[in-house]
Amino acid sequence: MKQFDTQILPALTEEQALLAITKSCEALKKSQVVAIPTETVYGLAANGLDEIACSRIFEAKGRPQDNPLILHISHLDMLNDIVSDVPQVALKLAKAFWPGPLTMIFNRKESVPPIVSAGLNTVAVRMPSHKIAIELIKMCGFPLAAPSANLSGKPSPTSAKHVMEDMNGRIPYIIDGGGSDIGIESTVLSICNDVPTILRPGKITKSDIEKNLGFPIAIDPGITEKKEYNEAVSSPGMKYTHYSPEADVKIFIGSSRDFAHYVNSQQDIYALCFEEDVKLINKLYLCYGKSNDFESQARELFGSLREFDSLGAKTVIAHAPEKSGVGLSVYNRLAKSAGFEVIGNE
Numbered sequence: 001m002k003q004f005d006t007q008i009l010p011a012l013t014e015e016q017a018l019l020a021i022t023k024s025c026e027a028l029k030k031s032q033v034v035a036i037p038t039e040t041v042y043g044l045a046a047n048g049l050d051e052i053a054c055s056r057i058f059e060a061k062g063r064p065q066d067n068p069l070i071l072h073i074s075h076l077d078m079l080n081d082i083v084s085d086v087p088q089v090a091l092k093l094a095k096a097f098w099p100g101p102l103t104m105i106f107n108r109k110e111s112v113p114p115i116v117s118a119g120l121n122t123v124a125v126r127m128p129s130h131k132i133a134i135e136l137i138k139m140c141g142f143p144l145a146a147p148s149a150n151l152s153g154k155p156s157p158t159s160a161k162h163v164m165e166d167m168n169g170r171i172p173y174i175i176d177g178g179g180s181d182i183g184i185e186s187t188v189l190s191i192c193n194d195v196p197t198i199l200r201p202g203k204i205t206k207s208d209i210e211k212n213l214g215f216p217i218a219i220d221p222g223i224t225e226k227k228e229y230n231e232a233v234s235s236p237g238m239k240y241t242h243y244s245p246e247a248d249v250k251i252f253i254g255s256s257r258d259f260a261h262y263v264n265s266q267q268d269i270y271a272l273c274f275e276e277d278v279k280l281i282n283k284l285y286l287c288y289g290k291s292n293d294f295e296s297q298a299r300e301l302f303g304s305l306r307e308f309d310s311l312g313a314k315t316v317i318a319h320a321p322e323k324s325g326v327g328l329s330v331y332n333r334l335a336k337s338a339g340f341e342v343i344g345n346e
């Protein structure tokens, strides 16, 4: 599919950013799709109230129509145009974590095109903190629907270069705002049930949310375990293969010594490892941070998975972090890219 001569719009200085935002706003007003930087990952944005524009997101990504999109807003007032009620819990969390990497699922208003919600009665909303994303939404005056800007099934993009790899020819513009700060997608929290439930872990953790609300919340078991094909999923995104590079990814749980021992015994593999592992392994590797530096692992993970592809890796063995704090989000992305195939001891 080569419909566009895709242009990267640099936005690293204020002047460049204003030009990029203005050009992108014009395209978005004409129902086009534009890739934008956010603090989590790059997003593939379109007018979230325009059915045709949103259908172009699905087309560009090759995304299944039953997987709903997140609406991005720049101000709390915008929420009233798209959701039917704003529970107290949501207001409290918005005050604490917006703008930022938290997506909340609300009951939706009729004004939200069914394609955005994939036919559900709910809609996902977040207010990003990235300056370019916020300024662009403000200039447009409408919420931007934006999934991660990768081809469906590929690792989410954390740079304009990654977006170009997947979207070249499919969209007119990519705004280049530099590398993504966080590197993994937002925490998705459903607030429609009695107990708020995390459907996708992210930078904002279960304990961050519980501390703010003052009571315990739930976490969907699909985050760490494979869902059976026919099992009901709370979030449609859970049932699809995700974050898959060309290479076959396997995850390893265990100490540096055990990881190195296993990796060194394998043929024709690459390792995704912690700094502590480097001196023990004698295979080709990429390192994504110290074992306890979940922020670094989150930032480096998707770029590393893409780099393994450019190195021609057939099999990647990834040393998985502890499933606590932001480590749980890194573990979740790795587990999904590995189809939940785990080696080593839990």
Ligand code: TXA
Residues within 6 Å of the ligand: 038, 040, 041, 042, 043, 044, 067, 068, 069, 070, 101, 103, 105, 117, 120, 122, 123, 124, 126, 128, 146, 147, 148, 149, 184, 185, 186, 187, 188, 199, 200, 234, 235, 236, 237, 238
């Ligand atoms: O950080 C992020 O959230 C990035 C940036 C661009 O904002 N966006 C992103 O979007 O990751 P996407 O489409 O790749 O992931 C959205 C996830 C999917 O797993 C989807 O199934 C879920 O949110 N979701 C969206 N609307 C939902 C709804 N109404 N109910 C349950 N899950 C929903």
Ligand code: MG
Residues within 6 Å of the ligand: 147, 148, 156
């Ligand atoms: Mg995605």
